[in-house]
Amino acid sequence: MTAPFAGQLPGSAGNGAIRVWLKSAxxxxxxxxxxxxxxPWVNAAQYLAYFSQAHALLKPDVAVVEVGDLYDSWSQRHGGLAGSLGNRRRPATALRKLLEPEGAKAVLTEVIVAVLAYLRGQTPLVLAMPSPRHWLHHANRLAGLPETALDPDTVEDGAMYLADLIRSVSTLPISGLLLEERPGDSAFGPVDLERYRSVINVARHYxxxxxxxxxxxxxxxxxxxAGFDAVIAKPGVYAGALPLGLDISEAFATGEALPALGAGQFHFAQIVPGQRPEAVLDTVARLRAARA
Structure with missing residues (x-):
């Protein structure tokens, strides 16, 4: 049984095993x-062949499965979203149609089972996905709909669709979830987190x-x-007591000096596709040295 990753975070509540969290898909x-x-998302065997190579290459402290990538792949391979909406143009409809295919849920389940068997409990498995607010915007863009402001009820609808997706894999020993907001979303605020309650409650329940x-x-x-176990952010965004993943993605990409970790902090980086492999491996080695 994979333990929740909160127990491996730095700080008084964790043992500190997680010091380098990478998003590298x-x-x-x-x-x-x-x-x-x-x-890689065609089937579980193809995904595992890719994942095992990627994990061995970087050896991160957290194994990440990008759920949003699966649904983008599924939608593209099955004709896209625009044709499935008909005359329905409610802001949450595109996300509901994106997440509802049972075939995509089956692939996700098979992928998680395969990855868990590969990891053998040695690394926590986290499902990373866009937050309800982020995924609503993304689904509408996939469907060719215009950008629009999201009212609280729409965000709440989106959270319920994500909660249903999470329930579909609830029997598997997943370590946790990462909800990612849209970069640069200046309209995001605490009220949106209140509307994520159905997702938070499901995670807590399992x-x-x-x-x-x-x-x-x-x-x-x-x-x-409240309800979260960790925050990932750039410096100055969050100053609470939760373990903080210091987002060093920009420094990782440019090769700049890596900031030192404070108490209760770990390094987090999203590796951009265009980086040279030699530079990536060098920076990962520096992160490991800082962790030691």
Whole structure:
């Protein structure tokens, strides 16, 4: 049984095993699959072949499955969203149609089972996905709908669709979830987190840890993060007591000096696809040295 990742975070509540959390799917897909243009999400066997190589390459402290990538792949391979909407143009309809295919849920389940067997409990498995607010915007863009402001009820609808998706894999020993806000979302705020309650409640019910990756430029009060176990953000965004994943993605990409970790902090980086493999491995080695 995989334990919730909160117990491996730095700080008084964790043992500190998680010090380097990487999001590398876009980079490792380019490095490992660009030659043949393969889609790792076609089936579980193909995904595991890709994942095992990617994990061995970078050896992160957290194994991440990008659920949003699966649904993008599924939608593209099955005709896209625009044709499935008909005359329905409610802001939450595109996300509901994106997430409802049973075939996609079956692939996700098979992928998680395969990855868990590969990891053998040695690394926590986290499902990363866009937050309800982020995924609503993304689904509408996939469907060719115009950008629109999201009212609280629409965000709440989106959260319920995500909660249903989470329930579909609830029997599997997943370590936790990472909800990622849309980068630069200046309209995001504490009220949106209140509307995520159905997702938060489901994660709590299944005893999964829950992390939030916040957009830059938004000052998030500590009490808004109730129900979460960790926050991932750039410096100055969050100053509460939860373990903080210091988002060093920009420094990782440019090769700049890596900021030192404070108490209760770990390094987090999203590796951009265009980085040179030599530079990536060098920076990962520096992160490991800082962790030691």
């Amino acid at each position: 876009a980079y490792t897909t380019r490095v490992l699959l660009s030659a043949d243009g393969a889609d 005893r999964w840890s829950l992390a939030s990756r916040l957009p830059s430029g938004i000052q998030m009060p500590a009490d808004a993060m």
